[in-house]
Amino acid sequence: xxxxxxxxxxxxATIGFALLTLVIIPQIMLLEIEAPPxxxxxxxSQANGRRVYIANGCLYCHSQxxxxxxxxxxxxxxxxxxxxxxxxxxxxRPHLLGTMRTGPDLINVGSRLxxxxxxxxxxxxxxxxxxxxxxxxxPFLFEEKDSAAVSPADRVVPxxxxxxxxxxxxxxxxxxxxxxxxLLSLKRDFPVQTTSDRHGTEPAGSPVPPAxxxxxxxxxxxxxxxxxxxxx
Amino acid sequence: xxxxxxxxxxxxxxxxxxxxAAFVWAWSRGAFENIxxxxxxxxxxxxLRLLRPWETQAQQEERRKLYGELIEPAPGEWGGGE
Amino acid sequence: xxxxxxxxxxxxxxxxxxxxxxxTARPVLFVFALAIFWLLxxxxxxxxxxxxxxxxDWLVRQQWLTFGIVRTAHLDVMAYxxxxxxxxxxxxxxxxxxxxxxxxxxxxxxxxxxxxxIGLVVGVALLLQGRNNGMEWLExxxxxSVPFLVLGGACVAASLIRTLIARRAPHLYVSVWYIxxxxxxxxxxxxxxxxxxxxxxxxxSTNWFYAHNALGLWFAPICLAAIYYFMPKVLGRPIHSxxxxxxxxxxLAFFYAxxxxxxxxxxxxxxxxxxxxxxxxxxxxxxxxxxxxxxxMTMIGRFGALRYSPTLRFIVVGAIAYTAVSLxxxxxALREVNRITHFTHWTVAHAHVGAYAFVTLALFGxxxxxxxxxxxxxxxxxxxxxxxxxxxxxGISIYVIALTIAGxxxxxxxxxxxxxxxxSVERTIWALWSRSFAxxxxxxxxxxxxxxxxxxxxxxxxxWRIPPLHEVQPVIYRGDDEVAP
Numbered sequence: 001x002x003x004x005x006x007x008x009x010x011x012x013a014t015i016g017f018a019l020l021t022l023v024i025i026p027q028i029m030l031l032e033i034e035a036p037p038x039x040x041x042x043x044x045s046q047a048n049g050r051r052v053y054i055a056n057g058c059l060y061c062h063s064q065x066x067x068x069x070x071x072x073x074x075x076x077x078x079x080x081x082x083x084x085x086x087x088x089x090x091x092x093r094p095h096l097l098g099t100m101r102t103g104p105d106l107i108n109v110g111s112r113l114x115x116x117x118x119x120x121x122x123x124x125x126x127x128x129x130x131x132x133x134x135x136x137x138x139p140f141l142f143e144e145k146d147s148a149a150v151s152p153a154d155r156v157v158p159x160x161x162x163x164x165x166x167x168x169x170x171x172x173x174x175x176x177x178x179x180x181x182x183l184l185s186l187k188r189d190f191p192v193q194t195t196s197d198r199h200g201t202e203p204a205g206s207p208v209p210p211a212x213x214x215x216x217x218x219x220x221x222x223x224x225x226x227x228x229x230x231x232x
Numbered sequence: 233x234x235x236x237x238x239x240x241x242x243x244x245x246x247x248x249x250x251x252x253a254a255f256v257w258a259w260s261r262g263a264f265e266n267i268x269x270x271x272x273x274x275x276x277x278x279x280l281r282l283l284r285p286w287e288t289q290a291q292q293e294e295r296r297k298l299y300g301e302l303i304e305p306a307p308g309e310w311g312g313g314e
Numbered sequence: 315x316x317x318x319x320x321x322x323x324x325x326x327x328x329x330x331x332x333x334x335x336x337x338t339a340r341p342v343l344f345v346f347a348l349a350i351f352w353l354l355x356x357x358x359x360x361x362x363x364x365x366x367x368x369x370x371d372w373l374v375r376q377q378w379l380t381f382g383i384v385r386t387a388h389l390d391v392m393a394y395x396x397x398x399x400x401x402x403x404x405x406x407x408x409x410x411x412x413x414x415x416x417x418x419x420x421x422x423x424x425x426x427x428x429x430x431x432i433g434l435v436v437g438v439a440l441l442l443q444g445r446n447n448g449m450e451w452l453e454x455x456x457x458x459s460v461p462f463l464v465l466g467g468a469c470v471a472a473s474l475i476r477t478l479i480a481r482r483a484p485h486l487y488v489s490v491w492y493i494x495x496x497x498x499x500x501x502x503x504x505x506x507x508x509x510x511x512x513x514x515x516x517x518x519s520t521n522w523f524y525a526h527n528a529l530g531l532w533f534a535p536i537c538l539a540a541i542y543y544f545m546p547k548v549l550g551r552p553i554h555s556x557x558x559x560x561x562x563x564x565x566l567a568f569f570y571a572x573x574x575x576x577x578x579x580x581x582x583x584x585x586x587x588x589x590x591x592x593x594x595x596x597x598x599x600x601x602x603x604x605x606x607x608x609x610x611m612t613m614i615g616r617f618g619a620l621r622y623s624p625t626l627r628f629i630v631v632g633a634i635a636y637t638a639v640s641l642x643x644x645x646x647a648l649r650e651v652n653r654i655t656h657f658t659h660w661t662v663a664h665a666h667v668g669a670y671a672f673v674t675l676a677l678f679g680x681x682x683x684x685x686x687x688x689x690x691x692x693x694x695x696x697x698x699x700x701x702x703x704x705x706x707x708x709g710i711s712i713y714v715i716a717l718t719i720a721g722x723x724x725x726x727x728x729x730x731x732x733x734x735x736x737x738s739v740e741r742t743i744w745a746l747w748s749r750s751f752a753x754x755x756x757x758x759x760x761x762x763x764x765x766x767x768x769x770x771x772x773x774x775x776x777x778w779r780i781p782p783l784h785e786v787q788p789v790i791y792r793g794d795d796e797v798a799p
Contacts, residue, residue, distance in 0.1 A: 057382015067580030
């Protein structure tokens, strides 16, 4: 009985400690983060697009987090102007940070690829725009109609060349349009003040543009609720 | 507002002390005696005396010394003939 | 045996084990059969997903077959179908054996198994239709699927706890601690992971708190429990150092639970959380080495036993894989290594060393041992066992070696801003083909196993039978009334 009690108490204590340190306390800390003024909540169309993103498993090939410039080369590669901070994700329920880069990071894809037609063609047939791509095609997000059947309200996707369906017109379904809407909303490269979180969390000052493009430390060390992402 | 690191440190300390206390209590109640018996609770006597065909002479001698005369495996068991 | 007192004691011991096995036969057989069904389903999903990565225009017309859905179905079916159910079977069978008492509330355990499967069927069906919670390892719908899984787990736990309370064994063997630990830890982390109000980066940290702890506090403990029981049992030698197993258990419990943030190194999470996890990941070397030393010193000089016992073959490979994957994990958690490996196929390979080479092979070993004792028959075909072992061993080796190397190429390419992204993709294509080939081998091995399993349940009434071949014999079972433990 002694050993059983020891087992029960010990096992509960170890998981309790981990829950406290890695779940409960961070939750409380991160509650204080305010949304940056440049970040808007998702519109209904973007929210539906986010649902489509999740439903089709986009997060299993694409990440949405740029790591610190001092640590690695995500920013240098051109995926964004700065590393990401917790404040970038306040409207994300749940997070879509991702763990694979079979495809490129998408956190700033709205800035990098702002043309909706490019996205529509790419979703319909990735290899029509990126020949070496291994991304799956998503033809079920589109309809292939006869030209005669196309109505003025339809969003026609300008697929050209050998990979276009013969004699048919590609029309985007609502889910495809919403997904593209969501992708174009992914622009998290507005300036934020980033400092090390060892200064604790304090109310945000007004965001200052980082000097020289890299995250810089303000002289007063005033923390923001943005916090700093992990670095080397 | 108390810095969170202090909360974590104190909680860790309390939990750690509780764990040590639990261990000391268990030790005083004899939970760590007869360690070898605890390791053997999964066996019954025949298990340990079965002659295993992969064991060397030295290993079989050791087994004989620890557990007694060895038992031949029955037909259908390892190495046992028809 | 010439000593009548010893004779009586022996018969009582055998009676005890016979009663234990009879009480667990039905629920365990039920759960194993379902587990193997899900293994086959998950294997098919896995191969389809793998092929789609190098033939991306294959089977794209239907949404339910899109890569992002099939790959996820593969993961959830394997994790919550095959592995979890097989582990529930192992827990249900070993508890009465270890506690020297029959399984109590077996019908509650059955209800639990049924509920768990309903949850899984509902969850996978919804997943195929695009309903996904959006977090890795937590995709199964939290309103329609999770309640069934939670209810199922609770019922199984109730039966195990009831049995634990009624125990008659003089000591609690280490396998009992691991199983009790797993059934305490898993519900807590599962509820935390599925908490519906999470958003932003706290959803990320909670996500990986859950997912990593599912590996280390649900899958690993029960499979370690199996290795700690079957390895000494087959060899007829107690585990080398029981003190080391105590140390191993408690250090695993304490350090493992803090590991989760190492999935987010470099991410938008407070640095202190990530550093805590990296430190805990490196400290994991302590329990892992303790376990490895224990296993090795128990096996040493007796590797000849592998020729005789399929159980031991699978268990030993599983034990080696546990050590390997854990040390690899500690290494991968270091920031300088993680800089290269994060977001690459290295992680996928690592996951499969753990989930397959360790967890799945250990469960195969356990099933090979348990089945004769609950069906009271021998495995019908030693040839099928041989095919099973070699197909899966070679398959997983190809899988892991190919993807690990490809992951490094991929990571190094990604690290150089001057190298186009295209290069990181093209450097992995050969490994993606290799993985599909390996996946077919693994699936073939699973089919072989399933056939043997099925034939075994269909066999004649328990009767004396000589095993079919002499050079490869399944673990001892005597066909008459008495079951050799």
